[in-house]
Amino acid sequence: MADAITEATAKLQLDEETGEMVSKNELKKRLAKRAKKAKTAANKAAAPPKDTTEKESNAAKKPKPEETQLDPDAMFKEGFLAKVYDERPTGKDTVTRFPPEPNGFLHLGHAKAIAINFGFARYHGGVTNLRFDDTNPEAEEEIYFTSIIDVVEWLGFKPHAITYSSDNFQRLYDLAEKLIQLEKAYVCHCNEAEIKLQRGGEKGTSPRYRCVHAEQDVETNLQKFRDMRDGKYQPQAAFLRMKQDITSGNPQNWDLAAYRVLSKPHHRTGDKWIIYPTYDFTHCIVDSFEGITHSLCTTEFQQARESYEWLNKTLSLYEPMQREYGRLNVTGTIMSKRGLKKLIDGKYVRGWDDPRLYTLIALRRRGVPPGAILSFINELGVTTANSLIQLKRFEQSVRRYLETAVPRLMMVLDPLPVVIEDADSLASSERDLNIPFSPKNPEFGSHPLRLTNTVYIDRSDYREVDSKDYFRLAPGKTVGFLQMPYPVTATSFSKDADGKITEVRAVFNKDGKRPKTYIQWVPEGSRKVEVRVHTALFKSEDPASVEGGFLNDISPNSETVYTDALIEPGFEEVRRRAPWPDTEGEKKKAGPESVRFQGLRIAYFAMDSDSTDDKVVLNRIVSLKEDAGKS
Ligand SMILES: Nc1ncnc2c1ncn2[C@@H]1O[C@H](COP(=O)(O)OP(=O)(O)OP(=O)(O)O)[C@@H](O)[C@H]1O
């Protein structure tokens, strides 16, 4: 009997509706029963809600997670990115770049750009540069540089070179002079209102025209441009404009700015320069300098492709190919830098890396593995359409990834002692348990666990008054305790003056049937940990459009802290053996968040950066089932 139970518990599955571990057969029975019930309900309804019935019966035969894992290179093998490659099949000579502006922390959307640019080159045997697009000294700070490099590596990518647009300031300047000499650029002194009129007025519908400055000769333009460089103009008093094609239907051809006076010291070039090249002037040229074969960016740059191509062609430079993919946006959160800053300054969250945010440093702190982020992006696929994804879809991907990637441990959030009165009757082999870290994968190994006379279960798994639809522990009731040799029957309980149950007493049921339901427990001497369970920070799907702004949409209880949770001793080994899983990006530098595990019947957890050697703080990465814990 004892062996049979220990063996059987290894094969238990989670009943997502009740949160219990049950045998495969029992789960099948329950699902079939629920499907039948749903079907009857559906048939009874006036308009037959066919969808519901289908959904329910689909739930009963959900494919196993392994069966739904996608080829990690799927997004490069077919669809948009495969077509882009076919236009220019460069093989091992493929060179891409990921070009963030170092003016904030990267967010989940950027992970798509990283996965695409680095993944595309890697898939074709080429390389990728991490390029800091640092042409705007007004917003850049050192901390962003370090954090961006860290995040790229954490996602498992190695930049071929880390480059800076600013390293090219001299070459860019020389090319600007060349453009003037080619009569394709002029120094303009118009103000914003005048420029707007030249570009067709407020609606862009009145006739477009060039200002007098466009008529200046090369010498005048060169002199004025040098004067800009030498500090003879205040910001806004002069700027260099490209002479493109104002008759074109594309605003990106309407004599865009190439250089402006900013008079701000730059974090790399100091006060060497007071004029700075614009994005439109810089990006295509630096792509060309770096020999980029495929310059992949988001669709808001589609119109800019014309000026991108025009400039390299006009300057007779090597021409990279720009192609555009859809942005990744997620609902129910804020990702803009300004929005995040408000949340942080207002102390609504713990910082830029608060586990409730969707910056990549926050997802990392929360414990989301880099591989889960990459597989989420791969699953979404890449097209030219922008995608608006619900957070629960992201969480579903993370959950699916974690299911086979991390070990399982028993823990209780709100411990309730259970004294097993006949525990001393056990043989020592029944007390010294050996628990596998994974029910399926023997490579995860196992750890010893000693069954003590008093164990702790979660308070929510005990009820003072039993009922028919309740399957866990109650007076006189028997349930399985995961991995224990015998089922346990509750005999009595005690309460304190406030009516709170303080202790349950129980005995083994050595001759009983195999129980249908199993709950988790931890032995005496388990480690006390603080557990933080976060739910969505915002109440609505679209916080930005809530009246009065997104601060009015903040959920009052997005963080629950359990200060007295207990985790079984197997945790120490899980901690020692981190990272879980052992991926490229975490091998080199595994932070506390790489200590990940499934807390049986509760959720997936990771260690928080607030942890010390003595005090362990855990974050919930994601629940075991959709919507659990949502307020
Ligand atoms: N939501 C997104 N989905 C996919 N790619 C993105 C997204 N946001 C930015 N990128 C891409 O990441 C690269 C570097 O981004 P950069 O920091 O310059 O972007 P950004 O547009 O300023 O981002 P944000 O304003 O959202 O912080 C660019 O190629 C950009 O197109």
Ligand SMILES: NC(=O)CC[C@H](N)C(=O)O
């Ligand atoms: N072409 C691009 O990928 C754009 C990158 C650039 N740093 C930006 O503004 O967003």
